[in-house]
Amino acid sequence: EAPNELIQERVPEVLKKVGLQSFSGQFPEHLSGGERQRLAIARALVHNPRLLIADEPSGNLDEANVRSIIDLFKQLHSEGATLLITTHDPMVHELTHGRILTLAKGKIN
16 A cells, blocks of 8 residues: 555544544644644654654643553553653653653753
């Protein structure tokens, strides 16, 4: 199959993973901030990446959606993906069990 056909097949599955399956016909400008955040994550996941870099993935998300997205990230990691997450959100730190590096005054600790 062509790459575009594979992507089209994955879209419903990925939208379901981020809880947006009922929004498949909507335009992004009609979505809330949290829904747009989850859509951005879905756009990355539709390509089945082996490396996912997520900059503040919990931005605009409520607690339940943060937990859901972190669970999804953990599932991706268990399937062999590498994740690099940058965040200021202490809840993300609590929910993840990976290596944590801190950046303070331009130095990694």
